[in-house]
Amino acid sequence: MRTLAELETVIAAPLPTPDIEAAAAGLLGAAEEVLEHWVVAQGQTPTTDTREGFRLLALHRQGARGDASFNACRETCREVAYHYNLITMQPDHEKSAERLQMMGLVTNHLYLFISGKLQVAGLGEFCCSSKPIRSAQDTEKTMRKEA
Amino acid sequence: MSTTKDKYKKVAYYPGCALEGSGHSYNRSTKAVGKALGLDLVEVKNWNCCGAMEVKNIDPKIQTYLSSRVMSTAANEMDMDVVMAPCNGCYHNLKKAEYDLKNDQDSVEVVDRLSKKAGHKTYEAGQVETIHALDWIRDAIGEEGLKARVKKSLEGIKVANYYGCMYTRPRHIFPEKDQGPGSESTSKPHFMDDLLAAAGAENVDFPLKTACCGGAHTLSDSETSTKLVLNILRAAKMSGADVIATECPTCHSGLEMHQIRAEEQYGEKVDIKILYFTQLLGMALGLKARKVGVHENISDSIRFLKEKGLG
Structure with a gap:
């Protein structure tokens, strides 16, 4: 699994249009890795299952289990999958390059949303989705102090 | 005979804090559109914060109470059936309070205790319907009705x-x-x-x-x-x-x-x-x-x- 910084670079990099399907697969893979970071931060092993044909959607479901507010990125994940389908099912479409660019923006949104949560998870209650992580850290700190 | 549309022609209006501050133009435009469409917005008397994210993160039950008080005022003091909240945060919190009061006995008890302490009637799930400004215009006027007024x-x-x-x-x-x-x-x-x-x-x-x-x-x-x-x-x-x-x-x-x-x-x-x-x-x-x-x-x-x- 690449680091978040590496993923940021990959997602933000200009997209190679000659091999549009490979570029779409690259973005889909990067999106999966972003979700893997979230799942790992929750103390779980990222699933290898798929949902509706996409591991990305299975990973989102895993990340949202017991944490309904994580669904704030559900549609973003579905849009990544939708754009992947658009590009790979119609690679010769006149708007393929634009579709790929849009897939890049949607993937970037997923990255920003999740990396933002991870970055500030220990700093405060900035978002309801970070609560389980923060609470666990607070409990650990309290236990260490008491010990 | 009253229709579904009539139900939404006069609603309790809950602007919430944001619409009195940074979202004032939303407040202004919502009222202006209501007036232009012949709809009646009656502002909830002495309304309070819905609990927003700040209160909810400290104690979700207090947020439930705060939202319930807004709905209680509309139902019990203003005799309104519908509360319209244009702010997504307020709308979300009122709906969440409604859900909790319907499905969680602890929330019912906390809200009842706090309502009695505050000296107002306890809100009971189902007394009002909370809607968003989008529902309001759509349900009271409809797309065809809007087209005709453009x-x-x-x-x-x-x-x-x-x-x-x-x-x-x-x-x-x-x-x-x-x-x-x-x-x-x-x-x-x-x-x-x-x-x-x-x-x-x-x-x-x-x-x-x-x-x-x-x-x-x-x-x-x-x-x-x-x-x-x-x-x-x-x-x-x-x-x-x-x-x-x-x-x-x-x-x-x-x-x-x-x-x-x-x-x-x-x-x-x-x-x-x-x-x-x-x-x-x-x-x-x-x-x-x-x-x-x-x-x-x-x-x-x-x-x-x-x-x-x-x-």
């Missing part, structure tokens, strides 16, 4: 409709959504699209319509908020939109402020206008830009609107 069509304006993350989530607190044709969709909301299309606008396919605007990050991690907004602006522009239509004061303020910040931080100016859907509808109904508070927005849309023959 004086200046929004034709030629390409709109990316941005709903934000709280209007449809979590799904279980909105049991009326996802009920097939005619109901709102939680995955692909369309009520704002439908209303603006009825007013003549051309809606673009916008993949980030329910994505996070970074509103909750603004103070703790404004860097991420700016990047999230920049991404939304870019995606809307790439979709072909001239305007992002909003229906949440937090999203709206965030988009406007971070649009400026993105230009300062990253030197990237995304030329797209940000307007409340009520401002667009108001102008389509023939109201002046000032009447719907366009001058109160942070971003400047006046010239654009004049070019389009509006305001």
